[in-house]
Amino acid sequence: MDSLTNSPSWNYATCIPSEVLEYLSRKHPSIQILNFVTDPFCSRFNRWNRTTDMNLSAFNNIRRFSWKAPMGCHFDNIANLVRTNADILEELEVDLQSWSRQWEDREMRVVKKKADPEEWEEWDKIPASTMLAREMFGLDFDSVEQTSFPKMQALRLSRVPLRDETTGKALTTASINMGGLRSLILRMCPHWVLLLQDMVRSTSPIEVKSFEILDFYLKTPPVTAVKKATAIADFLDSFTGLEELFISHCGPIPALKFWDHLKGHASTLKMFVHHQRTTDHDDELLTSRMGRDSSYLTIPRDERDRVREDPTLNPLSRLNLEFIGLTCEPKYLRDILLPFTSKNSLKCLHIRQTAVNAATSPSWVFNKALEIRIIEAEQKGRPINDTTRSDNSLDFQSKQDIAEGLEDILVAMKERREWKTPPLKRSFRHFVDWAFGPTGIASLEYIVAGDLSHRSRYSESNALICRSVGGGMRYRVIKQQNAGEEWRDVKSRFGMALEACPVENTVPEYH
Structure with a gap:
């Protein structure tokens, strides 16, 4: 961990012991910076369960917050911390894991649709990343206004949807400090086009x-x-x-x-x-x-x-x-x-x-093909040019790769010897x-x-x-x-x- 009183960081790509965060929340609640790189497959938690023993509610003075590769069960922790500190957050980074196809369906949330009193209750199956964006940015049906980040200087998001397809609400420039935003990173974020288009239409100048x-x-x-x-x-x-x-x-x-x-x-x-x-x-x-x-x-x-x-x-x-x-x-x-x-x-x-x-x-x-031939020639104790001529097992591309003149072969061998690299x-x-x-x-x-x-x-x-x-x-x-x-x-x-x-x-x- 870095200096506890300034910017504690957990950058080990492992589970964060809840005891560590509990200690920080009790001893250093005024911390302004939190940086996490965790293990999204951590066996400490049931990753498909929304509950966790982690509690970040004591941190209400956060200026810079970064969490890379969180588990789905930590999404509520992230959303709550972001909303709590939205008025003072200057830098926000959330980097979600990209799941292979067989795991994607497990990263879902089942939530009740906006209820009509005269109709039967209906339920939606929502991706967990969408629920995170909904709660973090205030994109819910009942949200009167989106979460506002008046002091935001750097926004870095990976795989976070910028529009909730169920509610139809999207992150807009109304939430972001356009005059102060200096860094914008959007990696694999669905509906990023909508945000850029909204920034272009905005009357506030872009200072990125x-x-x-x-x-x-x-x-x-x-x-x-x-x-x-x-x-x-x-x-x-x-x-x-x-x-x-x-x-x-x-x-x-x-x-x-x-x-x-x-x-x-x-x-x-x-x-x-x-x-x-x-x-x-x-x-x-x-x-x-x-x-x-x-x-x-x-x-x-x-x-x-x-x-x-x-x-x-x-x-x-x-x-x-x-x-x-x-x-x-x-x-x-x-x-x-x-x-x-x-x-x-x-x-x-x-x-x-x-x-x-x-x-x-x-x-x-x-030239990996030539590297292999040189190694084989050295092991057999014969000149490399003999090896390149006599091997009929190579495909056309490999033969092209090693069909070098004697001068080039000598240069390649010198490169290997002096730089300890393939030619x-x-x-x-x-x-x-x-x-x-x-x-x-x-x-x-x-x-x-x-x-x-x-x-x-x-x-x-x-x-x-x-x-x-x-x-x-x-x-x-x-x-x-x-x-x-x-x-x-x-x-x-x-x-x-x-x-x-x-x-x-x-x-x-x-x-």
Whole structure:
């Protein structure tokens, strides 16, 4: 636990002993900050029972409240604490678990419908997350007005519905301190479009500096995907002054056209993430439920040729970004990033590749097939080029991956020896040679590759590429497992952007 008198935090992804909270409520009831990361499968409670021995009613001076991965039985605790402290809450974060299909039906509440005295009583089966939103934001049938948050500065919600489909009520700007709201994060929140549209229509100016939207429902029809992208674009067009923008959505939305809507924030925007995902049609694979990354940002070849010939036609040319994170194969990145060769702003590039798809999507960075062949050659004591020629068991793609010339093989073996990493893919090596070369991006300090949305969960597959001084190479590669000063530096400066738009749960499902 952190300092008990200031900001107690339970960030262990385990059950919170009620005795700890009881002690805090008795000894330190004036606490202003509470941060929890708990285990949503905790065996201490009956997770399908609404009752719990936890009591947060003593905490009525909370300015900042965050709870990630709560159990359903704790939803009432959350709603009560939020309502009690609504007048003084400055930061609110609620991150709900995304349940696999077999558990979803258990996360329900059975409640009485709004009664008509002359009719029989009827009951509704309501998702627990909807009931949480109903109670937390005042979206019930009988609520005269919604819960008001006059001092709200940061609102961060994950998988919390923003509209109650039973009552027809939605969270609106009337509840939020529009003049003071600086950070808005909406991850997988049903009906988020309604809130953005209400913010656009509001007469109060939008003062948001950091905005994140994560939405990748895989069965989203193309027409719906376009409507959602339009809602984001209209929101971006309605104000100026954004400093951080993190977008992840599902659907073939042309990136260059979408980036045109960043122009109103050109003088202030410093960090930008655009993570596109598409539906994976392989229904046999468990990971296909999460889709897969788009490899080219829906930028057709003719458009890519156009911005390569004239980089000023690229909407990114208007921006002075310090950080950019994209889901894009390295072989396409050079054309996209050309505007930054004439600027002195870009410090960090994040090539985002979702780790949950690693089993079905080859790495854009490391040549794993060649790594296997090198290891086999070393074990058998023969040259690697003999191994790559003689093996007829490989499929066409694998043969392509390892069909390197002798010079490339020597480079790959040197990379393994010096960096203790798998050899780089030729396309990635060529891109990094350009990026850190004389015609590349002179201001660039780091290229981060992989999935850092949950910090070190996938450290084995993540890599940091930074400039090298001496040694004959322009750069060097450091795996996250071998984290040192460079990793600490890039995380301290760009950690929020690196972790933005996580596809997976805070706590992996294990029950």
